[in-house]
Amino acid sequence: MTSAAHPSDVAEHDVPQSYPPSPEFAAAANAGPELQQAADQDRLAFWADQASRLHWHEKWTDVLDWTDAPVAKWFVNGKINVAYNCVDRHVLAGKGDRVAIHFEGEPGDTRDLTYNELLAEVSRAANTFTDLGLVAGDRVAIYMPMIPEAIVTMLACARLGLTHSVVFAGFSATALRSRVDDAEAKLVVTVDGQWRRGQAAALKPAVDEAVADAASVQKVLVVKRTGVDVDWTDGRDLWWHDTVEKASPEHEAQPFDAEHPLFILYTSGTTGKPKGIVHTTGGYLTQASYTHHNVFDHKEGQDVYWCTADIGWVTGHTYIVYGPLSNGVTQVVYEGTPNSPNEHRHFEIIEKYGVSIYYTAPTLVRTFMKWGRQIPDAHDLSSIRLLGSVGEPINPEAWRWFRDVIGGGNVPIVDTWWQTETGAIMISPLPGVTDAKPGSAMAPLPGISAQIVDDAGEVLGNGKSGYLVLDQPWPSMLRGIWGDMQRYRETYWARYADQGWYFAGDGAKYDEDGALWVLGRVDDVMNISGHRISTAEVESALVGHHGVAEAAVVGASDETTGQGIVAFVILREGVENTGDELIGELKAEVSREISPIAKPRQITVVPELPKTRSGKIMRRLLRDIAEGRDLGDTSTLVDPKVFDAIRGR
Ligand code: WT7
Numbered sequence: 001m002t003s004a005a006h007p008s009d010v011a012e013h014d015v016p017q018s019y020p021p022s023p024e025f026a027a028a029a030n031a032g033p034e035l036q037q038a039a040d041q042d043r044l045a046f047w048a049d050q051a052s053r054l055h056w057h058e059k060w061t062d063v064l065d066w067t068d069a070p071v072a073k074w075f076v077n078g079k080i081n082v083a084y085n086c087v088d089r090h091v092l093a094g095k096g097d098r099v100a101i102h103f104e105g106e107p108g109d110t111r112d113l114t115y116n117e118l119l120a121e122v123s124r125a126a127n128t129f130t131d132l133g134l135v136a137g138d139r140v141a142i143y144m145p146m147i148p149e150a151i152v153t154m155l156a157c158a159r160l161g162l163t164h165s166v167v168f169a170g171f172s173a174t175a176l177r178s179r180v181d182d183a184e185a186k187l188v189v190t191v192d193g194q195w196r197r198g199q200a201a202a203l204k205p206a207v208d209e210a211v212a213d214a215a216s217v218q219k220v221l222v223v224k225r226t227g228v229d230v231d232w233t234d235g236r237d238l239w240w241h242d243t244v245e246k247a248s249p250e251h252e253a254q255p256f257d258a259e260h261p262l263f264i265l266y267t268s269g270t271t272g273k274p275k276g277i278v279h280t281t282g283g284y285l286t287q288a289s290y291t292h293h294n295v296f297d298h299k300e301g302q303d304v305y306w307c308t309a310d311i312g313w314v315t316g317h318t319y320i321v322y323g324p325l326s327n328g329v330t331q332v333v334y335e336g337t338p339n340s341p342n343e344h345r346h347f348e349i350i351e352k353y354g355v356s357i358y359y360t361a362p363t364l365v366r367t368f369m370k371w372g373r374q375i376p377d378a379h380d381l382s383s384i385r386l387l388g389s390v391g392e393p394i395n396p397e398a399w400r401w402f403r404d405v406i407g408g409g410n411v412p413i414v415d416t417w418w419q420t421e422t423g424a425i426m427i428s429p430l431p432g433v434t435d436a437k438p439g440s441a442m443a444p445l446p447g448i449s450a451q452i453v454d455d456a457g458e459v460l461g462n463g464k465s466g467y468l469v470l471d472q473p474w475p476s477m478l479r480g481i482w483g484d485m486q487r488y489r490e491t492y493w494a495r496y497a498d499q500g501w502y503f504a505g506d507g508a509k510y511d512e513d514g515a516l517w518v519l520g521r522v523d524d525v526m527n528i529s530g531h532r533i534s535t536a537e538v539e540s541a542l543v544g545h546h547g548v549a550e551a552a553v554v555g556a557s558d559e560t561t562g563q564g565i566v567a568f569v570i571l572r573e574g575v576e577n578t579g580d581e582l583i584g585e586l587k588a589e590v591s592r593e594i595s596p597i598a599k600p601r602q603i604t605v606v607p608e609l610p611k612t613r614s615g616k617i618m619r620r621l622l623r624d625i626a627e628g629r630d631l632g633d634t635s636t637l638v639d640p641k642v643f644d645a646i647r648g649r
Contacts (some may be wrong), residue, residue, distance in 0.1 A: 005008050025385075030174030030434020031294035031446075032186070036433075039446035046447050047074075047475055050290040053283065054326065056080050057255030057283050060282070064473065069500060070493045071480060072473045081254035082262060082285050083159035085124055086325035088253060090115045098301065099330045102353050103148050106195035106336030114146055115328075118155075121148075121244075123251035125156035128244045132219055134187060136161030136256065139264070140218075141185035142311075143167045143176055143207060145194035146335045147604075149223045149240060150311050153189045161256045165264040168312025169194060171595045173209040179266050182276055183482060184216040192544035193226035197340045200226035208233070243496050264482045265314055267420040268532045269491060270524045272540035274367075276482030277314075277420050281586040283475030285322055287424040291445065292323030293427050295414050296357050297386055303638040304383070305348070306332040307359040313531070314420040315390055317478075319359060323424070338364060341550030343371045347379040351456060358406065359388035359416075365398045365406075366560050373405045379404060383401070386431055389412045391530025392562045393518055399438035417441040417518050419504065420532070421492065423476030426450065427516060440515040448474055450516070452508050457499050460509070465519060468508040469501040477502070524619065526555030526563050533598050535564070535619065542567060542603075545586055547575040552609050553619045556626035564601035566626040568646065570610060577605050602626070608642040 039046040044063040051060070060078030090098065097118035103111040113121070134140070140162050144150040150166075157164040165183045167176050169191075180188065182335035188211060191414060193202040208231055211217045220233070223240040259280045266274040292298055297304060305324055324331050332353050338346050346368075350358065368376065368596070388409050389399070392413055404414055412431035418424060427450060429442040436442060444450040449472040452460050460466045470477075481488040495503040507519040521527060524535040535553040542551035550570040555563035569586065571577060585605045591599050612619045624630070625646060 017213075017464060019403070019412070019436050020433045021432050022410060025412060025433040029255075029430070030297050030299070031430045031432060033433055035294065035430070035446040041445060041527065043236050043449075046204055047286065050447070051075055051078075051286040051475075053289055053293070054080065054085050054282075054285060056282075060258060062639065064455065066473055067475070068281075070489060070502070071485075072477055073259050074210070074280075074473075074475045075258040075286070078258035078282050079251040080258060080282050080285070081159060082128075082322065083122055083155045084253040085289075085573070086155060086158075086322060086386070087119045088116060090328045095301075095328060095426055098328065099147055100325065101151065102330070102332045104332060104349055106149070106334075111148065118152070120249035121152045122155045122159060123624060124244045124247040126159045126251045127153050127185070127247040128221075129156055129160055131247070132187060134160065134162055135261070136183075138162065139163045139185045140181040141167055141180050141183065143163050143171075143188060143203070144223070144311075145169045145191060145203070145225070146310055146316075146333055147191070148223060148333065149189075149191075149222065149530075150169060151321055151560055154311065154317075155325075158262060158322075159251070159253050161254070161260055163261045163263055165266070166311055166317065167266070168310060168595070169203060170310075170312070170597060172592055172595050173206040175595060176206060176210040176307055177214065179274070180210060180214050180217060182266075183264050186216055186218050187221060188217055188219075189221045189223075191223045191225040192230045193228035194338060195226060197337055198508070200228050201232060202226075202228045204230040207316050214639070217642045256281055259479070259487055261318065261479070263370065265317065265420055267314075268525055268534040269487075270534055270536060271534045272534070274537070275484075275487065275491070277478045278480045278482050279423050279476065280479050281430070283363050284423050284500050285326060285475070288318045288323035289326040289475035290447075291425040291428075292329075293327055294430060295416060296327055296388060297412075297431050298324070298327055298329065298357065300328045301330075303330070303385075304332065304353050305329050305357040305359075306334075306353075306355045306360070308334070308338075308346070308364065309359075309386075309390075314418075314423070315359075318424050337585055338367070339371075342602070343375050347376050347381060347453045350384065351379045352381040356383050356453060357386045358384055358641045359390065361391040361530040362389055362394040362398055363392070363561050365389070365394065365402045367399050368406070373401075376405050380543060384408065385411055386414070387411055388416055390416045390418070392527045393520060394439060396438035412436060413438075415439070415441045417506075421478045422470070422474065422504075423478065426470065426474065427518070437511075437513075437515050440511070440517050442515050444516075446536045448472075450467070451501070452510060452516075452522055453496070453501075457501070462510045462512050463515060463593060465507055465509040466519065467495075467522060468504045468506045469499075470504060471494055471499070471501045526553075526565060528565060528597060529561040530557070531597055533594070537594060538567065538590055538598055538600065539562045541598070542569055543588060544593060545589045547571055547582065548586070549573075550609060552619065552622055554619050554623045554626055556601075556623055558601070565598065566622075567603045568606045568622060569601040569603060570607065571605060571610060604646070606642075606646045609647070610642050610646070
């Protein structure tokens with residue numbers, strides 16, 4: 001278990017330990033204490049109320065069917081269209097001229113899309129997909145940077161009941177291929193290239209490589225984003241501007257069952273094979289919309305919202321696309337990196353659009369801290385009225401800096417705990433209700449129930465660390481792992497099968513005041529800048545290199561990225577250790593197999609790995625070495641001398 005405390009944290013005297021909302025904020029907040037009271041009184045009636053914030057073509061007959069646990073059905077027999085809720089509904093309510101998306105391209109190009117325009121674009125894409133022969137239930141892979149067409153594609157899929165699988169555009173061709181194959185995607189939507197730090201980098205070649213001989217793929221639809229030269233496969237490849245842009249902007253959304261699969265999103269588990277997390281329609285949208293409204297205190301028509309995530313991650317799905325758009329948001333979508341062309345970029349954007357709600361990751365806050373407060377201080381950030389954090393524990397020092405420097409010292413911060421699997425925020429302060437403590441996610445939201453328990457399932461008292469479990473089903477819960485329901489049961493439900501609880505994979509504790517602290521993963525999953533990467537995945541990429549016989553990977557704490565990847569490898573007989581050259585090759589192998597984000601910070605060639613008598617690699621000990629700590633108990637180890645050998649290198 002990693003600790004929420006961060007090495008850079010200074011002694012915390014003379015600073016408040018708790019930050020109540022200002023009376024003005026509390027008075028105007030969307031969520032007051034009555035929300036919790038309502039949920040406590042009747043949880044299912046509470047969720048029915050939340051679902052009623054959406055437009056249903058047909059109302060449900062039951063709120064929840066849990067008889068087939070752990071596969072839930074929410075809003076049974078309800079019929080709904082997600083895109084209709086995110087787009088058409090606002091146009092029909094007379095808000096068509098409102099800007100939905102302020103797009104800010106990395107090279108400085110901009111584009112505003114109103115809800116009217118978004119509806120036309122989504123309809124055109126939906127008509128095109130229909131012309132291509134796609135029908136509800138088919139899968140579409142989306143491999144795109146943060147441009148409006150990516151969001152349009154997701155919404156067009158949702159509109160037609162096509163299940164999308166967004167693959168982060170930073171992932172390799174190999175990673176894309178395995179996801180395309182697993183979901184048997186018929187269509188891949190991509191771009192010619194993407195802008196990265198002022199350079200146009202081709203992306204389509206990765207798709208060409210990935211889909212070569214992919215049995216399921218019939219068409220590749222390409223948005224021209226950069227104009228870089230790309231190869232073309234006639235009969236398979238289509239330009240967006242030749243198809244979507246010429247299609248009719250009229251399309252009538254059809255209702256789908258509340259349990260129709262909306263999307264698959266792959267995430268790392270404890271084995272080398274990513275899990276295709278399946279989310280469905282009605283319950284997902286209900287919780288996405290409810291949490292966006294209440295946790296971010298979003299005020300339609302007034303706020304300018306910015307979530308800095310990428311649509312390749314669940315945060316982008318739930319808090320750029322479905323949650324915000326269902327609430328009629330006006331939001332910023334930014335294509336590039338925070339330091340392109342320089343470190344002022346985010347603050348310029350906040351100033352330019354008057355961003356009032358800013359949701360980001362602790363790793364970026366720590367990067368801003370490193371760059372120095374003179375950068376944000378050079379801008380008028382007074383529009384900001386709420387800040388959010390997600391992806392990993394935020395250390396108290398970063399929390400306070402975020403509030404003081406970006407928030408002007410007087411705005412609430414919501415530290416939101418959730419997962420790809422939970423679909424939406426589960427644990428977070430309510431900004432107008434909760435006295436927030438820096439570093440703590442505080443409490444399960446109204447309608448959500450969590451416990452901290454020991455191995456045996458005993459609920460632990462305040463002050464004791466244990467495992468975080470979710471002891472009641474929730475509307476946006478995953479419905480399974482694509483193609484592998486057995487793994488779904490084993491991964492999340494086997495550990496507390498007797499109790500019927502969901503095992504989240506995180507350690508947590510309630511402190512003496514009853515505030516909930518998430519302490520980090522307790523399994524072999526690392527968290528690098530808020531991105532989930534499994535040790536097994538990186539190990540399997542490393543042993544894919546011809547020179548490597550065995551590899552062990554651990555996440556070691558890192559000042560900026562939370563954790564950094566540290567690898568230990570044993571070379572095959574007869575392979576020469578060429579030092580930097582070999583290490584460089586191994587790092588490149590991991591980038592190629594998975595993504596540059598999975599590239600180890602450090603790789604050490606070792607003669608042996610510490611293993612238990614049963615042959616299991618002792619990662620805790622490797623982590624101790626990687627973090628330069630004294631070794632703890634090594635008594636279960638086969639040969640304690642291996643440490644001297646490892647350290648001697
Ligand atoms: C894991 C889920 C949820 C979107 C981004 C990551 C960690 C997430 C917090 C937080 C402490 C957090 C957990 C969780 N995590 N948010 N506020 N405080 N830890 O989604 O890739 O599915 O990763 O991220 O370890 O299990 P994900």
